Amino acid sequence: MRILFITTFYPPYVVGGWEQNIEETNAALQARSHVTHVLTSLHGVQGPSREKGVDRLLTLEADLAHYQPLSLMTYRRRLNRNLQVTRKVIERFNPDVVYVNIMWNLTRGIPALAEKLCPGRVAYFMSDHWPCVPDPHEEYWQQKAARPIRDVFKRLLSPVALRWVRRLNRDFQLEFRRVLCVSHAIRNEMIERARLHPDNLHVVYNGVDIDRFYRECSTARVPQDRLALLFAGSLVWHKGVHTAVEAMHILKQSGKLTGVHLTIVGSGHPDYERRLREMVKEYALDAAIEFRPRMNRDDIPDLLPKFHALIFPSTWEEPLARMTQEAMVSGLVVIATATGGTGEIVIAGETGLTFPAGDAEALAAQIQRLHGNPGLYLKLARQGQALIVEKCDLRRMNAEIEAHLKEFVTVPTGGSVAAVS
Numbered sequence: 001m002r003i004l005f006i007t008t009f010y011p012p013y014v015v016g017g018w019e020q021n022i023e024e025t026n027a028a029l030q031a032r033s034h035v036t037h038v039l040t041s042l043h044g045v046q047g048p049s050r051e052k053g054v055d056r057l058l059t060l061e062a063d064l065a066h067y068q069p070l071s072l073m074t075y076r077r078r079l080n081r082n083l084q085v086t087r088k089v090i091e092r093f094n095p096d097v098v099y100v101n102i103m104w105n106l107t108r109g110i111p112a113l114a115e116k117l118c119p120g121r122v123a124y125f126m127s128d129h130w131p132c133v134p135d136p137h138e139e140y141w142q143q144k145a146a147r148p149i150r151d152v153f154k155r156l157l158s159p160v161a162l163r164w165v166r167r168l169n170r171d172f173q174l175e176f177r178r179v180l181c182v183s184h185a186i187r188n189e190m191i192e193r194a195r196l197h198p199d200n201l202h203v204v205y206n207g208v209d210i211d212r213f214y215r216e217c218s219t220a221r222v223p224q225d226r227l228a229l230l231f232a233g234s235l236v237w238h239k240g241v242h243t244a245v246e247a248m249h250i251l252k253q254s255g256k257l258t259g260v261h262l263t264i265v266g267s268g269h270p271d272y273e274r275r276l277r278e279m280v281k282e283y284a285l286d287a288a289i290e291f292r293p294r295m296n297r298d299d300i301p302d303l304l305p306k307f308h309a310l311i312f313p314s315t316w317e318e319p320l321a322r323m324t325q326e327a328m329v330s331g332l333v334v335i336a337t338a339t340g341g342t343g344e345i346v347i348a349g350e351t352g353l354t355f356p357a358g359d360a361e362a363l364a365a366q367i368q369r370l371h372g373n374p375g376l377y378l379k380l381a382r383q384g385q386a387l388i389v390e391k392c393d394l395r396r397m398n399a400e401i402e403a404h405l406k407e408f409v410t411v412p413t414g415g416s417v418a419a420v421s
Helices: 018-031 069-093 109-117 136-143 147-169 185-190 240-251 270-282 297-306 322-329 342-344 359-369 376-391 394-408
Strands: 001-008 034-039 049-050 055-057 097-100 122-126 178-180 202-203 227-232 260-265 289-292 309-312 333-336
Touching: 001 018, 001 069, 001 178, 018 034, 018 322, 018 394, 034 069, 055 240, 069 136, 069 147, 097 109, 097 394, 109 122, 109 376, 122 185, 122 394, 136 147, 147 202, 178 185, 178 394, 185 202, 185 342, 227 240, 227 359, 240 260, 240 270, 240 359, 270 289, 289 322, 297 322, 309 322, 309 359, 322 333, 322 376, 333 359, 359 376
Parallel strands: 001 034, 001 097, 034 055, 097 122, 122 178, 178 202, 227 260, 227 309, 260 289, 309 333
Antiparallel strands: 049 055
């Protein structure tokens, strides 16, 4: 097959974990003798860039850190350029199937054009909520401004801005004939909120490289006097890292912090990073909490075994976070909010520990519970690891994706798209 990937982000310029999965799936399909090409955004590069098998040509709708209201004024220009680029890439590469992945912060006009040029041959992998949520423009104009005077002007302008954006978006009604969902939670959301037909939705669990991450869960790894906690990921508000800092503060106040240390690895929104560091100083937790910058993907398999548990305090409906899977197969116990797809692998008291989103006291209690119970720790680590090995193997995921794409392609390989209007 000739497979065209379309995605907002693609390594090495990443925001989260799923972009790395896309790269691994791409490599796996190439290894199975498929011809692939990637169309992605300009994120991470100074201008249009063409590498071997990757075109970085699409323009994002909004800045990742701070939305600029004037970006709405250039929407039509971006739209026309993105559609022109998409058409040229499709006609040049001539795919048997278009495989759409992350579309957050890109216009829906891109997959709409793909469906028009390649009718019946566009598949989607849904690892986030983009069909159900407002685009960056709608999101901004629906939110209240931080300052009262700005909010007055924003409320006056927002009806006009929202009408204009929604009128443009109405032109892009997607078929979603075949959608691979990263979890049952995402599948249910696509049915309930996006109103997609259940028959078009198939669950394919996110996969991790078991061989790279697997470490034996031996008694030697059970924490004794010291409990090393890890958060690794994007430092943005909805990841809930502030809840972990607050939990450490609660442990300190109750005299239960001795031997407990949290390492925060990652980068993200500058305002949020600054707030986290301010909290650590306010609570005098400098000795108990350490910040490290985002790490290279190749270093993660060696990083994880240095810790006993992963803290995953996300406050939003996580589709299915790759970091939780990698930690579990590495033998760590995961203490997580059971939001979205996380609850499908982190099962309370069986494969990990859970707490309500935003509840720092409950998180502190689970940390304390794990610290003082070696038997529970070993049980959770082993059962969590076994679940990931069984359900979330990267090879299994790639084989399932390939099978779906093969089943989806009903036109002869090499059929021309140039004549499609």
